[in-house]
Amino acid sequence: MQQGHIGELSSGEGVKVECCTTIVTYSLLLNKLRQSLRKTDSMVFRKLPGVSASGMGLRLSQKFVFLLFLSGLVTLCFGALFFLPDSVRLKRIFLSKTESQPVTVGSENDVREHLKKGAKDPEHLRGITSAKGETSTKLKALSRKPSVTNEAKTDKKDAGGEALEDMMLSRSKTESASKDEKVTSSSNQGANKDTSFDYNKFKKCLLKPPLGIEHGKPSDPQTLQRREKVKEMMKFAWDNYKSFAWGKNELRPLTRNGHIGNMFGGLRGASIVDSLDTLYIMGLMDEYNDAKEWVETSLDLNSNGEASLFEVNIRYVGGLLSAYYLTGEEMFKRKVMVLGEKLLPAFNTPTGIPRGVINLGSSGTSWSWGWASAGSSILAEFGTLHLEFVHLSELSNNGIYTEKVMNIRKLLNKIEKPHGLYPNFLSPVSGNWVQHHVSIGGLGDSFYEYLIKSYLMSDKTDEEAKKMYYSALEAIEANLVQKSPGGLTYMAEWRGGILDHKMGHLACFSGGMVVIGADDGAPEKRQHYLDLAAEITHTCHESYSRSATKLGPEAFRFDGGAEATATRLSDRYYILRPEVIESYMYMWRLTHDPKYREWGWEAVEALEQHCRVEAGFSGIRDVYAQTVSHDNMQQSFFLSETLKYLYLLFSDDDLLPLEDWVFNTEAHPLPVVRKSCLQGEGGTHDKTTSE
Numbered sequence: 001m002q003q004g005h006i007g008e009l010s011s012g013e014g015v016k017v018e019c020c021t022t023i024v025t026y027s028l029l030l031n032k033l034r035q036s037l038r039k040t041d042s043m044v045f046r047k048l049p050g051v052s053a054s055g056m057g058l059r060l061s062q063k064f065v066f067l068l069f070l071s072g073l074v075t076l077c078f079g080a081l082f083f084l085p086d087s088v089r090l091k092r093i094f095l096s097k098t099e100s101q102p103v104t105v106g107s108e109n110d111v112r113e114h115l116k117k118g119a120k121d122p123e124h125l126r127g128i129t130s131a132k133g134e135t136s137t138k139l140k141a142l143s144r145k146p147s148v149t150n151e152a153k154t155d156k157k158d159a160g161g162e163a164l165e166d167m168m169l170s171r172s173k174t175e176s177a178s179k180d181e182k183v184t185s186s187s188n189q190g191a192n193k194d195t196s197f198d199y200n201k202f203k204k205c206l207l208k209p210p211l212g213i214e215h216g217k218p219s220d221p222q223t224l225q226r227r228e229k230v231k232e233m234m235k236f237a238w239d240n241y242k243s244f245a246w247g248k249n250e251l252r253p254l255t256r257n258g259h260i261g262n263m264f265g266g267l268r269g270a271s272i273v274d275s276l277d278t279l280y281i282m283g284l285m286d287e288y289n290d291a292k293e294w295v296e297t298s299l300d301l302n303s304n305g306e307a308s309l310f311e312v313n314i315r316y317v318g319g320l321l322s323a324y325y326l327t328g329e330e331m332f333k334r335k336v337m338v339l340g341e342k343l344l345p346a347f348n349t350p351t352g353i354p355r356g357v358i359n360l361g362s363s364g365t366s367w368s369w370g371w372a373s374a375g376s377s378i379l380a381e382f383g384t385l386h387l388e389f390v391h392l393s394e395l396s397n398n399g400i401y402t403e404k405v406m407n408i409r410k411l412l413n414k415i416e417k418p419h420g421l422y423p424n425f426l427s428p429v430s431g432n433w434v435q436h437h438v439s440i441g442g443l444g445d446s447f448y449e450y451l452i453k454s455y456l457m458s459d460k461t462d463e464e465a466k467k468m469y470y471s472a473l474e475a476i477e478a479n480l481v482q483k484s485p486g487g488l489t490y491m492a493e494w495r496g497g498i499l500d501h502k503m504g505h506l507a508c509f510s511g512g513m514v515v516i517g518a519d520d521g522a523p524e525k526r527q528h529y530l531d532l533a534a535e536i537t538h539t540c541h542e543s544y545s546r547s548a549t550k551l552g553p554e555a556f557r558f559d560g561g562a563e564a565t566a567t568r569l570s571d572r573y574y575i576l577r578p579e580v581i582e583s584y585m586y587m588w589r590l591t592h593d594p595k596y597r598e599w600g601w602e603a604v605e606a607l608e609q610h611c612r613v614e615a616g617f618s619g620i621r622d623v624y625a626q627t628v629s630h631d632n633m634q635q636s637f638f639l640s641e642t643l644k645y646l647y648l649l650f651s652d653d654d655l656l657p658l659e660d661w662v663f664n665t666e667a668h669p670l671p672v673v674r675k676s677c678l679q680g681e682g683g684t685h686d687k688t689t690s691e
């Protein structure tokens with residue numbers, strides 16, 4: 001009947017009235033529609049040349065145009081659903097959870113900025129934890145598509161989503177443990193040959209006790225008080241994570257919930273693994289024990305998701321390795337060996353240069369990031385594996401991990417470098433540079449850091465790393481280091497020979513890098529390196545002190561009259577990053593100039609004033625705004641790096657002494673490998689122990 005009515009309508013005849021309200025209403029509606037069609041007819045069709053508006057007797061072409069118009073309208077309405085807040089019911093009905101979750105990075109706003117930049121400015125994606133968990137297809141889309149168009153949204157979860165996640169998180173202890181065991185035993189036939197690493201011997205090969213005589217307690221009361229304050233901040237950040245986001249990757253302090261993200265391929269508890277060593281060195285033992293228990297019982301490594309090789313390596317592998325070396329807990333070693341083996345397939349490329357994204361499941365498939373030029377791999381990603389992989393070989397007594405990273409080293413050493421510089425994009429297929437963009441900040445940064453640290457971690461035996469580091473530094477100085485009109489030293493970026501007078505917050509780690517390498521370069525350059533490190537650190541401090549909040553922007557410029565300030569709105573955010581404080585810590589250790597402790601304290605005060613909220617710490621969207629707007633994200637690196645470096649800054653130098661430890665790029669301490677001591681009798685060093 002109704003079909004008939006529609007037919008009648010389309011043929012232009014009247015609608016039969018029935019004694020039934022529904023049908024009457026329906027008829028009225030159809031009449032209305034017919035009238036509006038007539039209107040449309042006169043409004044739209046009359047304007048089309050050669051088309052007469054002859055009532056409802058529509059010609060085929062008219063019908064076609066009308067249908068086109070109608071389908072456009074439907075698409076528009078459906079598309080509008082995406083812009084509705086997650087909480088709107090209509091949206092939840094039409095768009096299922098998994099389909100609607102966008103790829104996000106960091107906080108909603110800055111993420112939007114990052115993702116909008118997409119391929120244009122991909123360094124904005126580095127070192128920022130991604131937001132909401134993704135379906136694997138989504139991440140594949142991210143990694144394959146050249147432009148990332150997904151808009152960031154809040155990761156407010158509906159009750160169902162939360163419950164499902166919690167269910168997954170609360171798998172029984174036995175299930176998780178036995179699964180890992182299975183992987184371990186198969187691993188033992190694979191990459192993890194022999195796990196009989198002699199921990200006691202290792203301890204004896206250290207020059208000094210890891211935690212110092214008295215856990216690095218400073219004698220000066222003011223410094224001690226400041227150190228206590230940092231410890232309180234850690235406890236506050238941790239307690240809130242524990243209350244509102246336990247088992248998730250990061251805390252969202254404003255909405256008081258957890259955040260999973262898409263960087264870790266389904267692995268959970270990033271804040272827990274990242275915090276283990278910080279809690280331990282601060283003596284927060286109850287908290288450390290909770291963290292340890294969670295890792296033992298709930299860190300499920302049987303994930304099948306797609307992860308960033310770099311992020312999993314620096315946070316999870318790095319975090320578990322240092323937890324093992326500091327505490328001697330065998331469980332950490334078992335876990336890290338299982339995880340390490342899962343990363344190996346990423347190296348199965350024609351050159352052995354790993355791709356950025358890896359499936360942690362049995363397929364071990366890998367992809368390049370979609371935003372990286374022509375399927376390239378990123379220098380800071382494949383160049384930031386060396387320290388951890390050398391330790392995976394140490395612990396497993398299997399050289400495969402070292403082989404993989406030495407192969408990367410060999411290729412980089414051999415390949416021709418424009419002006420001696422290392423561009424940020426390299427093809428894992430051809431082994432050639434893909435683009436000549438060079439940066440000491442995002443995309444390049446930790447590659448340089450790992451060269452000097454590889455040398456230091458090898459007990460100064462890795463001559464190749466040493467040579468590559470000092471040559472790279474020379475090229476950086478010749479091509480990138482600049483002095484601003486106002487006398488500030490900075491490291492510009494280089495695009496095929498043209499300088500971009502911008503320095504990212506990420507590049508501020510370089511003060512620390514240059515100072516730790518000052519002693520081992522040419523002796524006549526020692527003072528020069530100390531000066532360079534001090535100048536860069538000073539510039540980074542200026543980027544903080546020139547803002548209203550006394551926290552530094554994501555990137556600052558030295559052109560158009562700017563001096564260490566952000567000129568673009570999109571560069572004004574601060575996401576609790578550690579790099580500036582990291583440089584203060586190294587500068588303090590190597591010069592003992594009290595100004596670095598003062599600068600560190602300024603940062604503590606600013607963090608307290610602007611980033612501390614009721615349920616944790618949050619990044620802010622604009623460091624120049626008097627009234628801050630929070631991004632609702634407590635990054636895991638805030639606990640692993642920012643607070644750890646602050647604590648070390650206010651501690652004596654014998655807490656994690658630099659003679660024995662290097663920090664990976666996520667601030668996880670890894671011990672210097674003293675081969676001759678470990679292979680010989682060991683323990684020739686005379687030391688007083690605190691443990």
Ligand code: DMJ
Nearest residue numbers: 127446577578637665666
């Ligand atoms: C951290 O994850 C690491 O320091 C990484 O090397 C770069 N960025 C973040 C912190 O800013």
